[in-house]
Amino acid sequence: MDVLPDEMIFDLPSDFRYLGAVDAALQDLAREFSFSEDALNDVSTALVEACSNAIEHGNKFSKEKRVRVAIRFSGNRFSARVTDEGDGFDFESGLDDDSPPDPLSERGRGLMIMKAFTDELTYRREAVGLSLELVKICDIEEGEAGVAD
Amino acid sequence: MKITQREVANAVVLDLNGKLTGGPDAETFREVFKSLLEQGKKNIIVNLEKVSWINSTGLGILISGYTTVRRGGGELVIMHASERIESILYVTKLNLLFKAFETEEEALKSLSGSGGAS
Numbered sequence: 001m002d003v004l005p006d007e008m009i010f011d012l013p014s015d016f017r018y019l020g021a022v023d024a025a026l027q028d029l030a031r032e033f034s035f036s037e038d039a040l041n042d043v044s045t046a047l048v049e050a051c052s053n054a055i056e057h058g059n060k061f062s063k064e065k066r067v068r069v070a071i072r073f074s075g076n077r078f079s080a081r082v083t084d085e086g087d088g089f090d091f092e093s094g095l096d097d098d099s100p101p102d103p104l105s106e107r108g109r110g111l112m113i114m115k116a117f118t119d120e121l122t123y124r125r126e127a128v129g130l131s132l133e134l135v136k137i138c139d140i141e142e143g144e145a146g147v148a149d
Numbered sequence: 150m151k152i153t154q155r156e157v158a159n160a161v162v163l164d165l166n167g168k169l170t171g172g173p174d175a176e177t178f179r180e181v182f183k184s185l186l187e188q189g190k191k192n193i194i195v196n197l198e199k200v201s202w203i204n205s206t207g208l209g210i211l212i213s214g215y216t217t218v219r220r221g222g223g224e225l226v227i228m229h230a231s232e233r234i235e236s237i238l239y240v241t242k243l244n245l246l247f248k249a250f251e252t253e254e255e256a257l258k259s260l261s262g263s264g265g266a267s
Contacts, residue, residue, distance in 0.1 A: 016170040016206070023168075023202060041233045045202065052170065052204040061172075100242050104216055106209035109241045113205055116240035 003070060010069040014059040016052065022069060023048050030138075033073040039138035043078045046117035046134050047071070050082040053110045058084025058130055076140050083131040150174045150200075152181060157253065160192040160260050161185055166199040171206025178210050182217045191223025192260040194253070198229035203237060215246065228256045 003009060008029070012018045023044050030040040051067055059065035065085040072079045101108035114121055120135035150167040163181065185193065195211065197203075203211075211227070218225040226248040230238065238244040250256040 016172045016204075019170055019204070020168055020201075041236065045233060045237060048202060049204055052206060056171070056206065103242065103246045104212060106212045107205075109208055109243075110205040112241055113237060 004072060006074070007070045007072045010071075012051065012055070012067045012069065014055045014061050014063065014065050014067060016055060019048050019051055019055075022051055026071065029071070029073065030078070034141045035076075035078070036139040036141055039078075039136070039140075042117040043080075043134075043136050043138065046114050046136065047080050047082070049110050049113045049117075050080065050132050050134055053114075054082050054084035054086075054130075054132070057110075058086035058088075060086060062086075076138050078136045078138055080134045081131055082134070083126060084129040086129050088125060088130050150177070152177065154181070154185075156190075157194075158257050158261075160194050160257055161190045162194045162196055162253065164196045164199070167201070169197075169200050169203040169207030169210060171204070171210060174207070175210050175213070178214055179217070182214050186218065186221040186223065191218065191221060193218055193223060193225045194250075194256045194260070195225065195227045196229055196253075197227055197231070197234055200231070200234065202231075203234055205241075208237070208241060208243060211247070212243070224260055226250060226256050226259055228253060 010022055010025070012022065026044050026047055027040055030043060035043070047069070051069060054067040055061060059067060068083045070081045100112065114134065118134045118136050120133070122133045124131045150165060150169060153164045155162050155164065195214070215225045228250040230249055235249070238247065238249070248259060250259065
């Protein structure tokens with residue numbers, strides 16, 4: 001995984017119990033970069049969902065597989081790249097499908113959540129696994145400068 | 150995720166504490182709902198006050214609970230959802246499925262006509 005100078009990297013086991021650590025770190029960083037409370041919740045929700053997706057659908061909870069997360073704050077732009085080591089799944093049709101699942105269906109809302117809380121959502125098939133990039137342009141709290149490139 | 154139960158008036162309140170993310174939580178919830186229904190306790194209030202966040206798998210757990218309770222002739226409502234959780238319910242349109250209340254009193258009142266709780 002290529003890493004940019006101002007990216008922060010998380011390297012997670014395929015276990016939901018590690019999601020809280022990502023969420024807590026992201027919330028702390030987003031406050032540090034003066035993101036508004038709404039923006040902070042949006043990026044946290046989207047990133048937790050992307051990691052959940054990679055753990056469950058990408059790596060299928062395999063103990064041998066990792067999820068790598070690269071996050072970057074640049075001014076009011078937040079971006080994250082989430083890469084799993086799975087065999088891939090049909091992400092493409094999900095991105096094109098905006099229809100909500102049956103209200104009583106227990107599945108099928110992950111992409112809906114990621115799309116709702118981001119401005120851009122793109123995926124790329126890697127040599128191993130799938131890489132998902134999320135971008136959100138966020139409100140910055142008034143009186144704060146944020147951090148430039 | 151920790152779950153504690155308490156009986157209030159005609160309902161059982163499930164106080165959740167932690168993050169609702171699926172995995173082992175799903176089985177725990179299934180057992181709790183099954184046990185409550187077997188005891189004839191059909192009015193359930195899920196208290197989300199101490200749930201910091203939820204993912205789509207966690208939503209699936211809540212839906213599974215809702216379906217189980219409804220099939221057993223009961224009602225499941227939620228209360229004290231944070232803004233973050235409310236926004237997830239809204240974008241997934243699950244706000245149309247779950248009755249959500251800001252106070253326990255309101256939640257209990259909504260169940261008062263359902264009968265046969267505890």
